[in-house]
Amino acid sequence: MMLPDKIQEFLVQNHVVSLAIKDDEGLWAASCFYALDTEQARLIVLTSQTTRHGQQMLIQPKLAGTVAQQPQHLREIRGLQFTAHAELLDGIPRQDALGIYTRRHPLAMLKRTDVWAIRLDGVKYTDNHYVFAQKMCWERPSAE
Template structure:
């Protein structure tokens, strides 16, 4: 299996990301549920662009970094993803359908739908040998 497939299998096996935004010297992180748009190699998530600190930052600066991680205490099984990318608001029916299929309860809390388009992905997978790294650089 190639590195890209290994990374995307890991992304598809999880559903919560951390995301960090930055603007004018201010930095802020948030955790959010995400849905995978595997065909387009992007993640979809919902958050307010006006009522959240990270949302306002993302409007001002679309460059973000973050992580996806397992919650295991066994270091030999630890896996975690680091990413860099750009976020944009997405208003397409297909993107909304993908997100709502995974999180139907979001219909009651209609926030803004965003997508992350990755520029870099790095997965550390100790289950494949301590410190094993897989990378995918898009740019």
């Protein structure tokens, strides 16, 4: 399954995702570096399961997030919002995902931490560069 080219291109050009979770204390957001797993339409992130967002992703893996740039002008706005499911990886899936991540962020090889797959379920991409308020939506097929 492939993401549309424009969404995939945007995710490859960027590297920070903001994750939003809800726990017993309320809403919480965290920013993480990511690497795109193009084959499985997921973001690979490294974060400890002892963090507030890591603890909650273990309990309730459904989350929302954004990837956005910091433009100076409205016409330059590009970004996406998504819903997803987080999965703490172990064994061979962990090693495969860590390989994707360290190819993008080589310094990550120096620190041992937990590896997560943020499986994108639905994405709304906005790109004002060519047409103001242009939106593109993508949803993971329900059979997956």
